[in-house]
Amino acid sequence: MADLDSRKDIVGVFLTTTGERRAEFQACCGEQFSRLLLVDNIDAATVAVGRQKVDLLVLDLSGFSSMGEMAGIGALIRSRAGAPTLLLCPYVSSAWIPELMACGPLQYRICPMLNDELQMAVEQCLSTSVNPAAAAQQTLLDKEKELRDLLTIQRSLQRALSSVDDIATMSAQVCLALCSFPGVRHTALLHMKERGDLQLVAQESRNHLDLSRLLERRDRLLQVPLSDIFPPLLAVSGGELVLLDAPEKAGDPELALSLHDREVRMVLALPLRSEAGGPVQGSVCLMFDRHIQFSREQFACFTSLAQFISFGLGMSELKHQNDALAGQLLQISTIDALTGAVNRRRGEDILETEIRRARRYALPLALITFDIDNFRSVNDLYGYPIGDQALRIVAETVQARLRGSDTLARMRGEEFMVVATHTCAIDALKLAEKLRETIAETTLPGCEMVTISLAVAQVGLDEGAISVLDRLDAALHRAKRAGRNCVELAMQ
Numbered sequence: 001m002a003d004l005d006s007r008k009d010i011v012g013v014f015l016t017t018t019g020e021r022r023a024e025f026q027a028c029c030g031e032q033f034s035r036l037l038l039v040d041n042i043d044a045a046t047v048a049v050g051r052q053k054v055d056l057l058v059l060d061l062s063g064f065s066s067m068g069e070m071a072g073i074g075a076l077i078r079s080r081a082g083a084p085t086l087l088l089c090p091y092v093s094s095a096w097i098p099e100l101m102a103c104g105p106l107q108y109r110i111c112p113m114l115n116d117e118l119q120m121a122v123e124q125c126l127s128t129s130v131n132p133a134a135a136a137q138q139t140l141l142d143k144e145k146e147l148r149d150l151l152t153i154q155r156s157l158q159r160a161l162s163s164v165d166d167i168a169t170m171s172a173q174v175c176l177a178l179c180s181f182p183g184v185r186h187t188a189l190l191h192m193k194e195r196g197d198l199q200l201v202a203q204e205s206r207n208h209l210d211l212s213r214l215l216e217r218r219d220r221l222l223q224v225p226l227s228d229i230f231p232p233l234l235a236v237s238g239g240e241l242v243l244l245d246a247p248e249k250a251g252d253p254e255l256a257l258s259l260h261d262r263e264v265r266m267v268l269a270l271p272l273r274s275e276a277g278g279p280v281q282g283s284v285c286l287m288f289d290r291h292i293q294f295s296r297e298q299f300a301c302f303t304s305l306a307q308f309i310s311f312g313l314g315m316s317e318l319k320h321q322n323d324a325l326a327g328q329l330l331q332i333s334t335i336d337a338l339t340g341a342v343n344r345r346r347g348e349d350i351l352e353t354e355i356r357r358a359r360r361y362a363l364p365l366a367l368i369t370f371d372i373d374n375f376r377s378v379n380d381l382y383g384y385p386i387g388d389q390a391l392r393i394v395a396e397t398v399q400a401r402l403r404g405s406d407t408l409a410r411m412r413g414e415e416f417m418v419v420a421t422h423t424c425a426i427d428a429l430k431l432a433e434k435l436r437e438t439i440a441e442t443t444l445p446g447c448e449m450v451t452i453s454l455a456v457a458q459v460g461l462d463e464g465a466i467s468v469l470d471r472l473d474a475a476l477h478r479a480k481r482a483g484r485n486c487v488e489l490a491m492q
């Protein structure tokens with residue numbers, strides 16, 4: 001203050017659109033200037049700063065509502081050529097700060113502000129104007145530190161994004177990486193799922209804050225009462241960066257109290273978009289235990305970190321979709337759509353594999369083939385839809401009777417094969433008899449009961465699939481000739 005007091009003429013210009021705010025500023029900070037010009041429009045401010053040396057230009061953005069008006073404000077900042085400028089920005093418009101920083105150096109504060117906070121901000125800006133050399137030196141030191149911090153966070157984030165294989169792991173790693181920024185006590189990643197369902201997918205807490213508790217849920221977060229004011233939710237609905245430099249400024253006393261209890265002094269939230277102008281995919285939120293006056297470079301860096309994260313999330317999601325598609329393809333190519341049993345190709349593959357395994361480990365391996373009796377008449381009498389349903393029920397009933405290690409394959413039409421591992425002929429005969437009885441007792445909606453004829457074989461020591469299937473075919477024919485609804489052993 002000594003430096004300030006020694007100055008004879010400290011000129012300030014305060015731009016605001018509302019008379020009330022002009023009076024408030026005059027009453028609160030008037031004494032900090034020897035001359036204070038209060039103006040109500042951009043043109044008047046431009047004239048005021050052009051006419052004389054102005055030590056501090058204070059721009060109150062509360063009355064400005066569109067980014068269009070920001071062009072005039074930007075020109076005004078540019079005309080300062082680096083001279084001290086203080087921006088007072090409403091909380092919901094905090095995205096304007098980095099935009100306007102592109103026009104020239106400036107200090108900013110988020111509104112609403114308390115009087116002493118405003119006085120202090122003005123004083124800080126004026127001290128910069130009094131001793132520009134010291135301020136420049138400090139700026140240099142600050143920048144060096146900023147760069148170091150940002151490099152650290154960038155490195156950790158790169159490591160986190162290498163785990164795109166799994167979206168949950170990647171999100172958790174991202175939150176962990178963001179915690180390496182000085183002062184960060186909590187980080188969270190919110191991701192937009194199907195049908196606009198915004199979900200909390202990961203959080204890292206150094207202050208015991210649990211966001212799901214604070215918001216009382218983890219999903220459909222855009223429907224919570226705080227969605228209009230809580231930074232990470234506002235960043236998604238507004239699609240812009242949100243900076244809250246004191247929890248109470250969001251306007252919800254309960255939220256402010258909860259955050260204060262967890263030592264949160266500042267919250268920064270950034271929307272996640274995979275491409276500029278594209279749909280918002282979610283948001284990333286950092287909560288700090290201190291106030292930090294971000295530089296333009298820091299804002300830019302946070303924005304590009306958010307882009308990285310979106311990209312990582314996008315890649316992870318693509319990988320997830322690819323895996324799901326590959327799974328579906330595998331399902332389509334190996335599973336019989338009507339009955340849910342594996343299809344013939346897959347059944348034959350499994351049979352070959354199991355024959356090799358049984359031979360290698362000298363284990364018994366049995367096969368059962370079965371065929372629905374007089375199925376043609378089921379179709380003829382009740383129609384194909386009922387026939388289809390009967391087929392499905394028979395397959396499901398048999399499947400339910402098998403061990404997890406057995407395989408049921410639909411070989412053709414109404415003919416199936418069971419590959420029963422670790423099973424000898426005697427046990428397979430018992431199993432076949434059990435299956436026969438179960439099907440005979442099963443009621444089928446829309447048609448009379450059906451029966452099945454079965455053939456059982458144990459695979460010989462050096463026997464191949466073709467040979468054993470031939471034996472089973474012959475045995476099944478014998479079962480049909482023997483009157484159906486019976487089990488026939490295929491002898492070697």
Ligand SMILES: Nc1nc2c(ncn2[C@@H]2O[C@H](COP(=O)(O)OP(=O)(O)OP(=O)(O)O)[C@@H](O)[C@H]2O)c(=O)[nH]1
Nearest residue numbers: 371372373374375376377379384387388413414480
């Ligand atoms: N509904 C339905 N019928 C099928 C399907 N696949 C095959 N079929 C029918 O199954 C019947 C098989 O007839 P057949 O081979 O003469 O055997 P069957 O009538 O069961 O006589 P046996 O086997 O000698 O007891 C035919 O009518 C086929 O159309 C299917 O996916 N759905």
